[in-house]
Each structure stands twice: as C-alpha cells, then as structure tokens.
Amino acid sequence: MTYRMSIKARRALIAVAAAAGVGITSGCGLTVEKLPLPKPGQSDDSYTLHAVFENALNLPDQAKVKIGGSEVGVVSNIRTKNFQAIVDLTVDKSIELPKGSTAELRQATPLGDVFIAMSKPQTQPGTELLHDGDTLTLEDTSAGATVEQLLISVSMMFNGGGIASLSKLGSELDSIVGGRGPQLAHLITEMTGVIGSLNENSANIDGVLNQFHTLAGTIETRHNELGQVADTLPNMIGAIAENNQAIGDLLSKLSTTSAALGDYSNTSGQQLGDLLDNTHQLMNALAATGDQFGQLLDRLQVLTPKAASSFRGNSFAVYATATNLDISALTDPEHGGLQDLNDLQDFAGSIIQVLQLVQGRVTGAGR
Structure with a gap:
C-alpha cells in the first residue's frame, strides 16, 4: 500500500513539474536552442597563461588544453598582434607548470578539432613555476602537422619526390655495380x-x-x-x-772564376800536380832535417856578415865551422850540388807562373 502511494506521489510531482515547465515556456517564449550551455573545462579556481603562436588559424575558441591526454583547461581568448596569434589559456589552479613548459597545437583525429597540448620539462625540486599572467614565447610554442600538410607531403613523396628519387638512385646504383x-x-x-x-x-x-x-x-x-x-x-x-745589381755582378764574377779554375784544372792538371808533388817533397825534406835546419840558418846568419866583409875587403878571410851539416855536394858529389839562391828563385818563379796562369784564365786573356 505504501509502495503504491509513493509511485502515485512521484507521478503527480512529475506531472506538476511538466505543467509548470510548459506554462513557463509558453509564457516567456523560451526554446531549447536559447538555453545556455556550460563552457567545457572551466572552473572558478584557475589562472591564465598567454601563449604566442606564429599561426593559430585552425584553433577554435574554447579549445581544450591537455597534459598527457587529460584536460586541464580551455582557450579563453585568441587575438593577433604583430602578425602573431596570442592565445589566453585558462588552466586549473591545481595544475603546476614549471618554467620551460611548452605548448603545441595538435589534432586528436585527422578531422578533429585542434587542441593545445602542454608538456612539462624535466626539473629539479625547487624549480620556479609559471604564475597567472606569464607568457610562453615563440621559443616555447609550436604547431604540429595538419592533415593538409600531411597529404601534401605524401603527395610530394610519391609524385616526383622521395620515392622517385629512391627509384632513380636504385637504377643508378644498379648501372654502377652491375657486372x-x-x-x-x-x-x-x-x-x-x-x-x-x-x-x-x-x-x-x-x-x-x-x-x-x-x-x-x-x-x-x-x-x-x-x-x-x-x-x-x-x-x-x-x-x-x-743591391740586386751588385749581387748579380758578384755572382757573375764567381761564375767566371769557377769556370776559369775548372778550365785551368782541366788543361794544366799535370803541371799543377807536379808542382804540388815537388812542394810536398820539399816540405818532407825540410821536415826531415828537424832541428838541424834551424841550426844551419843560425850559422848562416853568423856567416853572412863575415862573408860580406871578406868580399868588400882586400883580403879573403872567412872562418866558418859546419858540424852535422848534410849537403848533397859533399855526401853525393856525383848527383848533388850546392844549393844557392837560384834554386829558391826557380821555386818562387814556378809558383808565380802558376798564379799568372790562373789569373789569365780568370780575366779571360788565355781563354
């Protein structure tokens, strides 16, 4: 009995409410289309961020703001300034976004509405957070590829794009490597x-x-x-x-002298060799005398004034003592003789003659 009465009471209340609704509607002219709809995702406890995008033409008003697929806010306003889109994001106050967070325009499906996806960076404890009125600059925002861009890219890839290039590359490699x-x-x-x-x-x-x-x-x-x-x-x-000219003249003279010495050595090689051999023998002979040659020179120095005075006087008086003197005229009379000044003059004359020949070759007189 009680259950039936409650059902009847409920039906009566529904009928009264319907009648009241019809009366209000018919009296005020209110329709379903005119009823206000709640805005998605908005709440009274929120804060606003500004995001600057290069292009936000496909972004609708009241678009969703998501983090990891979860809705955290809505787009409350879109305006343009300096050919850039400035989007106001109303985010729930319980969501903490550190500085360095990014915003990207995305589409959930090829024909779906565009929404804003927020991404948090990896931070350390104590990182400063974004507050009401902060702005995400162009460095922090980006836009994902739209359906139109994706279709254009696919068309370019198949029609003369990457696929055609790969085919051409394969044919070229085959022609290079084949065989x-x-x-x-x-x-x-x-x-x-x-x-x-x-x-x-x-x-x-x-x-x-x-x-x-x-x-x-x-x-x-x-x-x-x-x-x-x-x-x-x-x-x-x-x-x-x-000094270029002087250096050139010096080099020319050196070249001439070198050529003359070369000609002399080629034409007078035997004579020069004989002279050097005689000089070598003379030096060996002088070296063989040792200290005796010095003693001979000392005695000749003593003997010379006396001989000179003897030749100048009326009488011939010479006193000389020779000991340990090896003279070829005494030791080998058959082949040797006394050395006189003519021998030294002949030796000096030989050297002078050689030097004159060299000078003649250098100056060009004998060439």
Missing part, C-alpha cells in the same frame, strides 16, 4: 684495409695532432716576435732589391 661484383668486393677489401691501418696508427695520428697543437701554441706565444720579424721583412727585401 662489377669482383671490383666492388676488391674496393671494399681495400677500404677495410685502409680503415684498419688508420685504426692501428691512431696513436701516431694523435701524436701528430698533438705536435700540431704544440706548434700552434708555440706560434701563439711567439706572436709578438713573429710580428716584429714580419715588420722588418719589407726593409730587408728593399735592401736586397737595392
């Missing part, structure tokens, strides 16, 4: 050997690079000295240029 398998294998083997050698000599290569580094450091430390040398080079070059 040249052994050559290609040999090339790969050689390249492998070269790479192996480089790997084995990596320590030497590192050493060379270190030496270059050291050289570069030395040059850097000697920068001032090198600059001074570079400053003095123009003066040195100028001095050489001024």
